[in-house]
Amino acid sequence: MHIPEFGEEHGGATPRGVPFSEYRTTSWRVTLTAPLQSFIAQSVAHGVRPILLTEVGAHVSAFVVAALRAAGGRWVAVGIAQWDALQCTLLDTVDDVLGSVFDHLEPDEAIESHPDLVDPPLFAQRMPAYLVRVHLEHRAEAGTVLGAVVEDLLRLFGAGRPLLWDVTEPVAQPWSAPALTASIREQMPIARPHLILGEGQSAAQVMGARTATGVAEYAEAWIPIRDEARVALARQGPEVLAADPHVAEVLTALTASHRVVSASVALGRLDERCGSIGRFAGYQPREAMLGSLLGPTAVSDGGLDPQAAAAQPEVTVLGRRRAPSLLRRWLRRQETGPAPEPGAASAVTTGPAHVPPGMDAPDVWGGELDLTLEELRCRTSW
DSSP, rough: OOOOOOOEEEEEOOOOOOOOEEEEESSSOOOOOOOHHHHHHHOOOOOOOOEEEEETTEEHHHHHHHHHHHTTEEEESSSSSSSEEEEEEEOOOOOHHHHHHTTTOTTTTTOOOOGGSSSOOTTTTEEEEEEEEEEEEEEOTTTTOOOHHHHHHHHHHOOEEEEEEEEESSEEEEEEEHHHHHHHHHHHBBBEEEEEHHHHHEEEEEEEEEEEEEEEEEEEEEEEEEOHEEEEEEEEHHHHHHHHHHHHHHHHHHHHHHHHEEEEEEEEEEETTTTTTESSSSEEEEEEEEEEEEEEHHHHTTTOHHHHHSSSSEEEEEESSEEEEEEOOOOOOOOOOSSTTTTTTOOOSSSOOOSSSSSOOGGOOOOOOOOHHHHHHHTTOO
């Protein structure tokens, strides 16, 4: 059952002069409804930073968290203390909490936790999850279908299949990759994220753009880890779970059925409440990379030497000799600090992945938009 949300919008500027727009809600379950999505979109369009203010015990859906992150927004939980739930930073209490949002978020600031934000509320479940990000390239042909990669991801990770899709929450339309593709095509040259719910409490979103070289697709998936053996591995540490061959097998399988530019699988955590997956405002560990893949286009555009990369024990060369892919398993304990950039999915280096030239571009997909896949990930946040 969808719980209606009631929000109020306000605006202003921080002491540093950074313009912001705030959306306050007292709902215990915050989803990406049309009003909230419009608020984030309008904030981005006007060059202001969107800020979501909730109660400390509120559950915020994965789609809202993704939209705020991509828009450079903030989620502040207000209670005994003011807590930046995206940066996991405890804020000092001043006359205006929004004034301290930016004053207290320095790049090297240590992550702190508040006792009231450690454990999830009652009747909630906290679980480890695979966080998957994939960049694909397609020819701009009438028969091109988007969203099929989500079907494969859910199946390969044992989550089942997609059930519903929509452009806002509640997600209500029966799953259909052709219908999703038609909706994305109507929004070209750049389409906002399309939301997907699947079996096993999995979720995903797909976005696309018409480029000078074809159609670019970016997909994100949040897949709870249900297998007890792999849950046990995750508890031992991400490098232990990365040693399990399953992640490498999934990434390898993707290269057989999709034109993958780059892909990554990270270990994260999801909070479930009343069938909705997302986040509570509590302390959130950093994502830890498990495996990453660079497809032939990224290898070529990056000027990488596959044989030199293969000298690293964690890197494997896949595919044909003339069009190799590079697979990396993150088997070493990762240092504390910023997590590897998830959008880059770099096997031996980081950087944006470009759509290759030379792809046909029939008019069926609309006008062209010349941008990289990394720019697509940022610009389609709304």
